[in-house]
Amino acid sequence: MNKITIHFEEADHETRVVEGDFKGIHLLDVVEDHGMHLSSNCGAVCACSTCHIYVESGMDSLKELSDNEEDFIDRAINPTLESRLGCQCEILDNDAEITITIPDQSDIIGHEH
Numbered sequence: 001m002n003k004i005t006i007h008f009e010e011a012d013h014e015t016r017v018v019e020g021d022f023k024g025i026h027l028l029d030v031v032e033d034h035g036m037h038l039s040s041n042c043g044a045v046c047a048c049s050t051c052h053i054y055v056e057s058g059m060d061s062l063k064e065l066s067d068n069e070e071d072f073i074d075r076a077i078n079p080t081l082e083s084r085l086g087c088q089c090e091i092l093d094n095d096a097e098i099t100i101t102i103p104d105q106s107d108i109i110g111h112e113h
């Protein structure tokens with residue numbers, strides 16, 4: 001079973017933990033399927049940077065960074081070496097422990113919540 005810990009930069013710095021069998025599922029979908037919000041302006045086709053997240057741990061359990069993803073990460077707000085795009089982070093196994101931080105979504109152009 002996967003354990004995904006999700007920190008939010010926004011508002012009260014909430015942290016959520018979700019568990020389940022997420023192999024083959026992308027982090028963006030895990031977040032949204034559990035009622036949390038992460039922007040995805042391009043519809044999850046790696047053509048924007050609004051689903052930008054920070055992977056604090058568990059990077060080895062995610063599909064490798066592609067050149068295209070890297071290009072869009074460069075256009076994200078405050079990218080770091082831990083930056084990924086949530087829609088491109090496919091979870092590769094079923095016993096991963098992954099910790100991510102979701103940036104403040106109110107900074108995202110097109111943010112509706």
Ligand code: FES
Binds near residue numbers: 041050088
């Ligand atoms: S939703 Fe646009 S790159 Fe992920």
